[in-house]
Amino acid sequence: MKPTIDSTPTPLNRRSLFKLSAGSLLATWLAAPLGNIFAQTSAAPTSAPAPTGPYTLPPLPYAYDALNPSIDTETMKIHHDKHHKAYVDNANKLLADQPELAKLTPEELxxxxxxxxxxxxxxxxxNVGGHVNHSLFWQMMSPKGGGEPKGELAEAINKQFGxxxxxxxxxxxxxxxxxxxxWAWLVLDDGKLEITSTANQDSPIMEDEEPILGLDVWEHAYYLKYQNRRPEYVTAWWNVVNWDFANSLYQKALKKD
Structure with a gap:
């Protein structure tokens, strides 16, 4: 495991048999409109924006205010509708005259x-890294989240970390x-759970690691509510962690590893 420390291009570790990091579920989220797969409330986007390239901004799977008080409504609006959208738009612009690259999934690229x-x-x-990371991040949280993991993921965490x-x-x-x-990450690397972090919008999949859980620690993820109090944000985030989704990623990762 080699956590990246800046955003300059570096040679990537490629494994010819490496598969998509979150299977067809994540590929669908990253590359195609979702329509009404997720039920929306009046406080959430009613539909995904029309695609202007190979990538599409996925709608949130819950209302903007659903994660209160851990993550405030305005932060969710800006984070999803402005920051994530900018990553998607910028990636599409960069790929506008790159038809072969545009055929790749974000993970493959x-x-x-x-x-x-x-x-x-x-x-x-x-920008593609930002799109991949955020598409996972929204699903890694839930208004019904929090607590502790169950099942095989819980057993693996206890075995690896005590x-x-x-x-x-x-x-x-x-x-x-x-x-x-x-970002801070829990990943599966060669069948072993590890904790790592990446700079900027680098993704664990760039190091052939399977993301299981990730936390965005960019200031735009928490500054409106917590200002410079990152520890408070990190503590509050555990109340909305979607362990069901993390466990599903772990199960998929085990089958690929």
Whole structure:
């Protein structure tokens, strides 16, 4: 495992047999409109924006205010409708005259960025990475989330870290020690759960790691409510973690690993 530390292009570790990080479910979220797959409330987007390229902004799977008080309504609106949308729009612009690259799924492109012209490689790394990370992030949270994982994921966490409390402590440390903008992750790497972090919008799949759980620690994810109090945001986030989704990613990852 080699966590990335900046956003400049670097040679990528490619495994010829590596499969998509979240299977067809994530591919659908990243590359196609979802219509009404998720029930919407009046506080949530009613439909996904019309696509202007190969990638589409997925609608939130819950209302903007659904994660209150852990994550406030205005932050969710800006984070999804402005920041995530910007990643999608910028990626589509960069791919406008790259028909072969546009045929790749976002995950395939991130794992093989060397195929992209050097002039747009960093832009794709940042914006496609932001699209992939956020498409996962929305699903990794739920208004019915929180608590502790169950089943095989819980067993694997206890086996690897000793207890859920110890895992949570180490994950919090990764989130707090990530300097500047980035993410904290729980990943599956060669069949083993590991905690890591990435800078900017780099994704674990760039290192052939399967993301199981991820926390956005960019300031735009929490500053309206928590200002510079990142520890409070990290603590509150555990109340909305969608362990069912994390467990589904873990199950898929086990089959691919």
């Amino acid at each position: 991130l794992k093989d960025l060397d195929k992209a012209p050097e002039s747009i490689r960093t832009g794709l790394r940042n 207890s859920f409390a110890e895992f949570q402590k180490k994950f919090d440390e990764a989130a707090m020690k990530r300097f500047g903008s980035g």
